Amino acid sequence: MFEVFKKELKELLRDKKTLMFVVALPVIIFPIIFAVMAFISSQAALDADQKVNTYVIINGEYAQEFTDKVFYHKSFELYKGNKTFNTIEELKAGVIAGDIDMGIYLPSDAKQTLNDEKQSKWQVVFNDSKSINFLFERVKELAKEYSDNLQKEQLISFGIDMSAHAALLNPVDVIKVDTADKRENLGEKMGGFLPYLLIPLVLMGATYPAIDLGAGEKERGTLETLLLTPITRTELVLGKFITLLTTSIASTTITVLSMGCWVALALAFADLDVIKTAFSSLAVTDLLMIFVLLLPLAAIFSSLALAISIYARTFKEAQNYMAPLSMGVFFPIIISILPNMELTAKTAFIPVTNVALAIKDIIKGTVDYTFVGLIFLATALIAGALLAFCVKWFNREDVLFR
Amino acid sequence: MIEIAGLKKKFKLTKDHKKNKVDDIDPREDKDYFHSVRNVSFSCAKGEVLGLLGPNGAGKTTTLRMLSTALKPDEGSITIAGNDIVKKPLLGRKSIGFLSGSTGLYGRLTVKENIEYFAKLHGMSKKDIASRCEELFSMLDMHKFIDKRAENLSTGMKQKANIARAVVHHPDVVVLDEPTTGLDIMTTQTVINFIKGLKEQGTPVIFSTHHLDEVALLCDRVAVINEGISCFDGTVDEFKKAGNSDELNKAFINILTEKHDV
Numbered sequence: 143m144f145e146v147f148k149k150e151l152k153e154l155l156r157d158k159k160t161l162m163f164v165v166a167l168p169v170i171i172f173p174i175i176f177a178v179m180a181f182i183s184s185q186a187a188l189d190a191d192q193k194v195n196t197y198v199i200i201n202g203e204y205a206q207e208f209t210d211k212v213f214y215h216k217s218f219e220l221y222k223g224n225k226t227f228n229t230i231e232e233l234k235a236g237v238i239a240g241d242i243d244m245g246i247y248l249p250s251d252a253k254q255t256l257n258d259e260k261q262s263k264w265q266v267v268f269n270d271s272k273s274i275n276f277l278f279e280r281v282k283e284l285a286k287e288y289s290d291n292l293q294k295e296q297l298i299s300f301g302i303d304m305s306a307h308a309a310l311l312n313p314v315d316v317i318k319v320d321t322a323d324k325r326e327n328l329g330e331k332m333g334g335f336l337p338y339l340l341i342p343l344v345l346m347g348a349t350y351p352a353i354d355l356g357a358g359e360k361e362r363g364t365l366e367t368l369l370l371t372p373i374t375r376t377e378l379v380l381g382k383f384i385t386l387l388t389t390s391i392a393s394t395t396i397t398v399l400s401m402g403c404w405v406a407l408a409l410a411f412a413d414l415d416v417i418k419t420a421f422s423s424l425a426v427t428d429l430l431m432i433f434v435l436l437l438p439l440a441a442i443f444s445s446l447a448l449a450i451s452i453y454a455r456t457f458k459e460a461q462n463y464m465a466p467l468s469m470g471v472f473f474p475i476i477i478s479i480l481p482n483m484e485l486t487a488k489t490a491f492i493p494v495t496n497v498a499l500a501i502k503d504i505i506k507g508t509v510d511y512t513f514v515g516l517i518f519l520a521t522a523l524i525a526g527a528l529l530a531f532c533v534k535w536f537n538r539e540d541v542l543f544r
Numbered sequence: 545m546i547e548i549a550g551l552k553k554k555f556k557l558t559k560d561h562k563k564n565k566v567d568d569i570d571p572r573e574d575k576d577y578f579h580s581v582r583n584v585s586f587s588c589a590k591g592e593v594l595g596l597l598g599p600n601g602a603g604k605t606t607t608l609r610m611l612s613t614a615l616k617p618d619e620g621s622i623t624i625a626g627n628d629i630v631k632k633p634l635l636g637r638k639s640i641g642f643l644s645g646s647t648g649l650y651g652r653l654t655v656k657e658n659i660e661y662f663a664k665l666h667g668m669s670k671k672d673i674a675s676r677c678e679e680l681f682s683m684l685d686m687h688k689f690i691d692k693r694a695e696n697l698s699t700g701m702k703q704k705a706n707i708a709r710a711v712v713h714h715p716d717v718v719v720l721d722e723p724t725t726g727l728d729i730m731t732t733q734t735v736i737n738f739i740k741g742l743k744e745q746g747t748p749v750i751f752s753t754h755h756l757d758e759v760a761l762l763c764d765r766v767a768v769i770n771e772g773i774s775c776f777d778g779t780v781d782e783f784k785k786a787g788n789s790d791e792l793n794k795a796f797i798n799i800l801t802e803k804h805d806v
Contacts, residue, residue: 145664149653156652363648367709370612371665372637539615540556 146373146381147388154351154389163350164389168343168397173404190276194219195243198227198236204252208288212246217280233267244268244277256292329506334479336505337498340394344436345471347393348386348443349464355382356451357460365542375536379448383529386444394436428504431514435497438518441525442493443471449532453541478502485509490516493524545589546611546717546748551620553581553606572772579772580606584620586767586777588717588748593739595759596752597796598769604752605644607769608721611750612642624717638666641715643706645725651695655686655705658694659712666713673712680708683741684734700731707738718742720751724758736762756792770800 154160198221202209212218221242227233233245245267249255255262264285268277297307320327359365368378446467454460471494477483478498485499496517503509535541554577561578572579581603588594598604609615611622613633622629622636629636649658656677663673681687684704689697694705703723711718720739724732739762742749753759759766759780766783768776776786776799787795 145661149650149657149661152657153650153652362651363644363646364650366609366612366614366644367642367647367662368665369614370637370640370642371662372634372667373665374634543609543615 143373143377143381143384146378147384150355150382150385151388154354154385157354160351160354160389164347164393165396168393169400172397173400177404193217195277196221196241197244197246198233198242199246199248200227200229200233201248201250201252202246204248204250205256205288207291208285211284211288212281215280215284217276218244230265230267237267237269244281246281259296323507326506326508329502329508333502333505337475337478337501340398340432340436340501341439341471341475341494341498342468343394343397344390344440345443345447345468347390348440348447349468351389352386352444352447352451353454353457353460353464355385356448357454357457358451360452360454360542361456369542376533379529379533379536382448383441383444383532386448387440390440390444391437394440395433424505428507431504431509432501435500435514435517435521438521438525439494439497442521442528445525445528445532449528449535452532452536453544455544474498485513487513487516491520493521497521545587545625546750547587547621547623548607548611549585549621551581551584551607551610551622552579552618553603553610553615554579554618570771581610581617581769582772584769584772584774586765586774588750588765590748591743591746592764593743593749593751593762594765594767595763596750596767596769597754597756597759598752599800602769603772604769605721606772608642608644608719608750608752611717611719612640613637638713639716641710641713641718642721643710643718643723644721645723645727647706647710649694649697649702649705649709652693654691654693655697655701655708656690658705659708662709663712668713676712676714677708680712684708684738699727700734703727703731704734707735711742716747718747718749720749722752722754724753724755756796760792768796768799775799775802 154164194216195218197212197218199209199212202212213220221227221236223241225236225241227236227242227245230245230247233242233247236242236245247265247267249262249264252262252264266278266281268275270278293311294304294307297310298304302310322330359368369375447464450463450467451460454463474492474494475498477492477495483489483495483499485496485503489499490496490513500509500514500517503513557573557576557578570578572582584603584607586594586596596604596607606615610617613629613636616633617630620630624636624639627635627639629639649655650661653661659677659680660673663676668676681690684707686701686704686708689701692701694702697705720735723735727735736758739749739751743762751762763780765779766776767774768783776783778786780792783799784790784792784795787798789795789798
């Protein structure tokens with residue numbers, strides 16, 4: 143068994159494609175992809191923030207204070223073209239044609255409506271399909287300032303003292319007292335994301351080498367010679383299985399360490415308090431616990447991938463069979479982030495979902511250790527059963543000689 | 545001495561096969577099974593070379609796979625030096641060296657690493673592996689390419705490496721499934737010389753082939769399989785006599801056209 147493991151590992155380490163998937167992808171390519179994505183999205187947000195938008199206000203004279211606020215705002219510039227805009231339809235046409243970025247339509251009776259102590263409805267015309275758009279928020283902000291001032295003026299005109307304004311406008315102020323600490327709050331957000339990254343990595347670390355170890359052997363014509371050596375099928379399967387377990391765990395560990403290094407590097411150059419807090423609250427025992435939970439999961443994936451691969455006649459056929467497995471793994475992870483989904487005695491027995499939920503709780507610092515033990519046991523049992531199935535599968539002539 | 549008696553092997557038909565089945569074309573097919581080998585018997589003694597002949601699809605490869613323990617027979621026995629290898633397949637694997645035209649090598653391992661790997665799986669000691677490898681590398685003139693990766697070898701080099709891999713553990717019997725198919729003249733000659741060498745050493749060799757000139761050159765005995773049934777087992781002279789011809793090709797065709805009962 144050990145000879146099979148040693149040989150498989152040696153061969154895999156000499157395979158450029160495997161090295162690409164197991165080492166290069168997590169160490170270099172993933173961080174580059176994340177960095178580029180972060181750069182592009184932050185750049186897009188910055189561009190949207192700094193963009194000066196051309197606008198037109200119809201009937202602006204009825205709310206002059208508001209019109210002035212828009213005029214002097216750094217993000218807005220009054221339209222200076224030749225076209226005239228008098229109706230809401232003309233504003234829409236102007237936005238669609240690209241003459242203006244935004245049109246604000248105030249009804250002609252705006253001032254009178256406000257004087258009559260009625261609510262005035264204003265319309266903002268713009269294209270909201272852009273992913274990052276601050277237009278509407280900014281106009282709303284300016285309108286609120288204008289509206290607050292009007293309220294104050296009205297209250298003063300009624301002879302109400304300034305100190306009573308807050309109580310009149312907001313008779314009840316609800317203050318949030320959060321018992322969750324920073325770690326718990328961050329864990330709720332980050333903990334849901336982490337299984338999305340880790341679990342597919344565990345799977346990917348097993349699937350690609352598995353194709354080579356099963357279907358690859360058939361295609362090269364080496365499987366038959368291997369079956370004719372005086373080692374039992376159990377030893378053969380175990381040798382291959384341990385190889386896959388090693389690549390799966392190695393790939394995940396390398397990725398996590400690489401991400402850690404990149405995050406540390408980023409923190410050294412940028413002041414990212416949120417990330418600093420999140421990482422400083424994680425103890426080594428937490429990381430070890432995550433590792434321990436991923437171990438039987440890697441065993442499940444290794445057994446499944448090996449069984450699928452040995453069934454396939456060719457490398458290509460094995461790749462086709464692996465695709466549904468990869469997609470299938472996301473389903474239980476999605477379950478783990480559904481609202482109100484928590485780690486309970488029941489969910490602790492749902493494969494993959496249980497590990498995803500436990501990782502979330504570990505990051506939050508609220509994990510129940512009994513559940514961790516239960517999940518480890520349940521996952522290990524499934525892994526054992528799948529490994530036994532894999533050995534049985536390797537003994538079937540109709541699988542080996544399809 | 546290897547003795548094969550009453551071998552039978554059937555394979556379950558797949559749904560697709562059943563769906564596309566053409567009525568009554570192959571007598572070996574029934575409703576659910578394809579009876580690949582229906583009754584095969586022959587033997588090969590020490591120092592003998594037995595040529596296993598038969599048309600394509602006759603059941604030669606299935607028979608040889610059963611000899612090599614890759615497949616388990618449904619019925620019948622295979623004994624090597626008195627040991628039933630159907631019941632003790634691990635013992636059989638130690639006793640048999642197997643090579644076919646389609647067996648491959650691990651491309652990312654060197655030739656030496658490939659051969660050492662199989663020697664280790666056969667439980668050989670480091671010392672024995674070193675001396676046996678040296679012996680085989682000299683015998684097959686392989687020294688020039690033993691440190692090359694198998695993926696970079698020519699077909700001839702690959703076949704030499706395959707031969708070395710097949711016999712590294714000193715097998716009691718060597719089974720070769722169409723070992724010269726697709727090879728050039730030079731490589732074919734290497735295989736022929738290798739079989740002759742085994743014969744001189746007294747190792748029984750069973751090899752399937754379509755080249756009757758190789759049979760004339762190497763074989764002491766001939767066994768013929770047709771539609772999964774043994775239809776001849778005897779010496780080369782007996783083969784010619786049974787086929788009513790001194791030419792092996794004609795004798796072979798005549799034997800095949802005779803009817804044989806299961």
